[in-house]
Amino acid sequence: MKYKNIPEMFFSQVKKYGNRVVQRYKKDGRWMDLSWNQMKDAAEHVGLGLIELGLKQKDSVCLLSENRPAWAHVDLGIISAGGVNVPIYATNTPQQVQYIVNDAEAQYLFVSNRIQLDKVLKVRSGVPKLKKVIIMDVIDANPAPDFVMTLDELRKIGSTAKDRAALDQRYQTTQPDDLITIIYTSGTTGDPKGAMLTHRNILSNCEDIASYVPIDDTFVALSFLPLSHVFERTAGYYTMLFYGATIAYAESIDKIVDNMAEIRPHAMVSVPRVYEKMYARILEGVETGPATKKKIFYWALNTGKQTMPYKLDGKPLPLLLKLRYALAMKLVFSKIRAILGGRLLFFVSGGAPLSKELGEFFYAANVTIIEGYGLTETSPVLTVNPLGKMKFGTAGKPIPGCEIKIAPDGEILARGPMIMKGYFKKPEATAEAIEKDGYFHTGDIGFLDNDGYLHITDRKKDLIVTAGGKNIAPQPIENMLKMNRYIEQVAMIGDKKPYCVALVVPKFDAIESYAKQNNIAYKDRRELVESPTIIGLIQGAIDGVNATLAKYETIKKIKVLPNEFTQETGELTPTLKVKRRVIMEKYKDAIEGLYAQ
Numbered sequence: 368m369k370y371k372n373i374p375e376m377f378f379s380q381v382k383k384y385g386n387r388v389v390q391r392y393k394k395d396g397r398w399m400d401l402s403w404n405q406m407k408d409a410a411e412h413v414g415l416g417l418i419e420l421g422l423k424q425k426d427s428v429c430l431l432s433e434n435r436p437a438w439a440h441v442d443l444g445i446i447s448a449g450g451v452n453v454p455i456y457a458t459n460t461p462q463q464v465q466y467i468v469n470d471a472e473a474q475y476l477f478v479s480n481r482i483q484l485d486k487v488l489k490v491r492s493g494v495p496k497l498k499k500v501i502i503m504d505v506i507d508a509n510p511a512p513d514f515v516m517t518l519d520e521l522r523k524i525g526s527t528a529k530d531r532a533a534l535d536q537r538y539q540t541t542q543p544d545d546l547i548t549i550i551y552t553s554g555t556t557g558d559p560k561g562a563m564l565t566h567r568n569i570l571s572n573c574e575d576i577a578s579y580v581p582i583d584d585t586f587v588a589l590s591f592l593p594l595s596h597v598f599e600r601t602a603g604y605y606t607m608l609f610y611g612a613t614i615a616y617a618e619s620i621d622k623i624v625d626n627m628a629e630i631r632p633h634a635m636v637s638v639p640r641v642y643e644k645m646y647a648r649i650l651e652g653v654e655t656g657p658a659t660k661k662k663i664f665y666w667a668l669n670t671g672k673q674t675m676p677y678k679l680d681g682k683p684l685p686l687l688l689k690l691r692y693a694l695a696m697k698l699v700f701s702k703i704r705a706i707l708g709g710r711l712l713f714f715v716s717g718g719a720p721l722s723k724e725l726g727e728f729f730y731a732a733n734v735t736i737i738e739g740y741g742l743t744e745t746s747p748v749l750t751v752n753p754l755g756k757m758k759f760g761t762a763g764k765p766i767p768g769c770e771i772k773i774a775p776d777g778e779i780l781a782r783g784p785m786i787m788k789g790y791f792k793k794p795e796a797t798a799e800a801i802e803k804d805g806y807f808h809t810g811d812i813g814f815l816d817n818d819g820y821l822h823i824t825d826r827k828k829d830l831i832v833t834a835g836g837k838n839i840a841p842q843p844i845e846n847m848l849k850m851n852r853y854i855e856q857v858a859m860i861g862d863k864k865p866y867c868v869a870l871v872v873p874k875f876d877a878i879e880s881y882a883k884q885n886n887i888a889y890k891d892r893r894e895l896v897e898s899p900t901i902i903g904l905i906q907g908a909i910d911g912v913n914a915t916l917a918k919y920e921t922i923k924k925i926k927v928l929p930n931e932f933t934q935e936t937g938e939l940t941p942t943l944k945v946k947r948r949v950i951m952e953k954y955k956d957a958i959e960g961l962y963a964q
Contacts, residue, residue, distance in 0.1 A: 368574065372566040373547060374447040374538035376573075377608055381407045384584070384611055390436045391587075391615035391630065398615075398629065401436055409437070409522065413444025414534045416525030417475065420499060424449030424537060427471040427549065430595075431455040431464060431486070432479035434616050437503045437518060438594050439604060441477050444525075449537040451546045453561070454595035456941050457483065458934045463559075465490040467551050468497055470561060471791070477518070480504045484515065543567035549791050550597050550743050561791035564597070568746040571784035572601050573609040575766040579751040580715065580737055582634070584611030589632040591617035593941050597747045598717050602739075603636040624648075624706060631708035638718040640943035642725055642736060643849055647874060649703065650852050655880065667695035671731030678730075679757065700733045713737050713754060717747070718942035720823050722846035723760030730759070739763055740823060742809055744800065746785040749809075750821045761820040762813075771821060772806065778827055779813045780806040812840070829947055831861045837919040839867065844912065844920065845945075851908040853877050856932050858950045859922065860958055866923040868961040870954055871905055872931050878904065893929040902927055924961045926954070 370376040381403045390401040401409075422428065428445045430452055432438050445452045453471040455464055457479065464486050468476060474496055478484045484502050487494070491512075502511075503518045547566045551559040576582075588607050592599035607614050615630045617623050623641065653664045670691045677684050684692060704711065713735040716726075721738045729736050737754055740762030741747035749771065752763035765771045769783040782805045789797035801807050812824040825840035832838055841859035848857045848871075855874045861867035875892060878901055882889060889895040896902070905927055913921040932938035938950050951958065 368543065368567065368570050370570060371543055372446075372538060372541045372545070373569060373605060374443065374541065376570065376605075377410070377443055377447075378407065378538075380608060380611055387611075388613050389608070390439070391613060392436050393616075393618050393626075406436075406440065406443075409440035410443035410447060411534055412522035412525035413441055413518070414448040414525065414537070415528040415531070416521035416523075417444060417448045417450065418530075418533050418537070419524050419528050420475065420521075422448055422450055422475065424541075425451060425546065426475075427451045427453050427473040429453045429455055429464075429468050429471060429473040429476040431457065431459070431476065431483045432503065433457045434590060434592075434594050434599075435479065435503070436616065437479075439614075441503075441518070442594075446541075446547055447534055447538045449541055449545075451549060453549045453551075454600075455551075456593055456595045458941065459486075461486040461489040465493045466558065467561075468494045470551075470558075471549055472496060474498045475501065477501045477503065481507055484511075488512070541566065543570070544788075546788065548597075548600075550595075552743055560793055560796055562597075562744045563788040563791050564746055565788055568785050568787065569601055569605055570609075571768060572746045572748050572766075573606045575768055575785075576602065576606055576748055576751065577610065578767050579753040579763070580713070581754065582606065582610040582612060586610070586612035586633045587630060588612055588614055589617055589623070589627060589630055589635040590614050591620060591623055591626075592636060592638065592718075596718075596941050597743050598638075598741075598942065599636055601746060602715060602717070602748065627708045627711075628706065629708075631710050633710060633712045634715065635711075636715045636717070638942045638944075639716055639721045639725065639846075640719070642714065642716060642721065642729065646725055646728060646850075647852060647855075647877075651874075651877060654852060664699055667699035668728070668731055670695045671700065671733065672727065675727065675730060679755075681755065696733065703732050703734065707734065715739065717741065719944045720762070720842055720846065722843075722850060724847070724850050726757075726759040730757075737763075740821060741785075744787040744807060745781060745809075746787070748785065749781050749783075752820075758816075758818065758820045761816070761822050763821065764819050765821070770806075771815060773814055774808075777812040777814070777824070779809045779811045779821070779823070781809060782806045831859070831867065832863065833861055833867070833919060834863055834865045835919065839920050841867075841947075844916065844922075847912045847915070848908060851911075853881070853904055854908055856945070858932070858945055858947060858954075860951060860961075864962060866919075867921065868924045868926070868958065869909070869922045870928055870950065870957065871909075871925050872928050873901070873905060875931075891929075896927040896929050926957045926961055928954075928957075 384403040386402045388400045389403045389406050391398050428450045442452050455467050500515045501518055501521050544565050544567055546563050548564050549561040551561050590603045594600050617626045653661055674692050716736050716738045726736050737752050739748050739751040741749040749769050750763040750765050772780050774780055786807045810827045812827050813822050825842045845857040848854050856872035858870045887898055909922050938946055
């Protein structure tokens with residue numbers, strides 16, 4: 368590897384780029400810039416401050432914060448001091464925070480603001496080994512306990528530390544196979560497990576990703592997925608530092624499109640859920656617009672789809688098609704690209720399968736989405752669709768150093784330098800997950816095609832086996848349904864049942880607009896989703912997809928829900944994947960009702 372550890376990589380880049388901008392964030396309506404030198408000072412002061420407080424090499428430090436520049440400063444400070452960063456999702460409950468702090472045996476915990484601090488205060492008696500909580504924001508008028516200090520206070524301690532060489536000594540003696548982080552899985556069943564990742568794991572990913580996805584120091588990347596998740600942390604943070612790119616932090620998921628227009632990024636890492644929302648927003652604008660606009664849009668989209676075989680094979684377009692595509696670009700696609708900032712080279716999608724239709728739609732509209740695949744335990748990237756040689760509907764090819772094989776039962780197994788060291792303090796779970804020959808059990812079902820591209824069928828634990836013994840993969844069917852302009856989310860149910868049913872969350876903006884146009888009166892969303900006309904509208908979408916499926920795969924009955932699945936209510940993971948078992952428990956009565964009818 369080019370570097371021994373992540374801090375060595377970072378400090379090497381600082382020497383190269385110095386006063387160039389590396390981080391951008393919005394404050395009081397204005398975008399603010401931080402240079403590599405400023406980031407280095409912030410990180411060093413955190414690291415030296417922790418050493419002064421008593422942090423030892425290989426000690427765990429927890430970090431509970433939303434995305435912000437200080438997340439990276441604290442992270443680099445922890446790992447430069449030889450510590451192990453244990454991130455905690457900002458959406459976690461006080462009890463989840465307590466579990467992770469105790470299991471990781473952390474003595475120090477960073478929090479972003481008073482909201483996160485209050486979570487810790489609620490469980491303070493349950494985290495007896497915790498010595499100090501460091502808060503990034505200025506503490507409000509309420510007096511803080513003695514064990515709480517501000518990040519500015521810690522940095523001041525670090526900036527006046529007498530032994531300045533201590534930090535250099537720590538990171539220079541950190542070995543490639545030393546832990547950089549313990550990342551706790553979302554724990555949809557039982558307690559979460561801490562995946563132990565090393566500097567080698569992460570660095571191998573940083574180097575290998577670029578073999579399929581070109582990144583350089585002219586890049587500006589927009590960051591919004593939680594840095595607590597390994598996908599954003601590796602692909603949207605460490606990899607960008609590795610290649611000298613600038614990272615801009617989005618204000619929120621609701622502000623992504625606005626921030627893209629302001630920042631004009633070259634790349635963004637995201638999950639399919641966000642691209643589905645973009646697709647829905649584009650389609651809604653078209654469908655509710657004038658008939659002429661609608662006709663031009665679909666003509667342009669059809670033209671874009673006709674160019675795809677030529678573009679993917681690297682062949683020139685026939686003259687007539689080239690002229691039509693140029694006109695489609697001018698009339699339609701340039702406007703979509705302008706909304707996304709105008710200089711986007713590609714999106715990166717991971718965390719869940721991207722539907723083939725969605726990838727093709729954006730590619731036809733001259734917006735490239737590169738899909739990859741991996742897990743927390745694999746640092747995370749295992750496969751990537753090579754830019755320019757993409758195969759939509761697949762997770763791409765294994766990155767250099769990654770070996771993929773398919774087990775007899777269809778499970779995807781992976782081996783390589785990106786595979787975790789194991790689960791923290793869980794040798795039995797580690798032995799179950801990693802074979803003696805190094806192959807990791809992903810828990811996903813799939814296959815490799817003749818060109819070496821990986822196809823993901825579904826999560827092994829999510830596969831539906833009906834009472835008649837038929838195996839059904841729900842995710843591809845759910846993805847097809849989510850392409851409908853009236854459907855937001857779907858959870859397909861049917862394990863050990865005679866047939867499949869579905870819980871459907873509608874796109875409320877779309878059905879509210881439909882209700883208005885068709886004079887459907889309703890008091891609230893509950894009454895709206897119980898309207899026979901709205902149920903019929905959703906059922907029409909279900910029937911359309913059912914017509915493409917085998918009889919045993921079809922959805923026989925539906926329940927339209929009045930509320931979205933969210934992280935806050937527990938139905939979604941931090942990367943916005945459906946927690947099927949949580950949903951089945953939460954909507955148990957509704958599901959039983961569908962089978963009782």
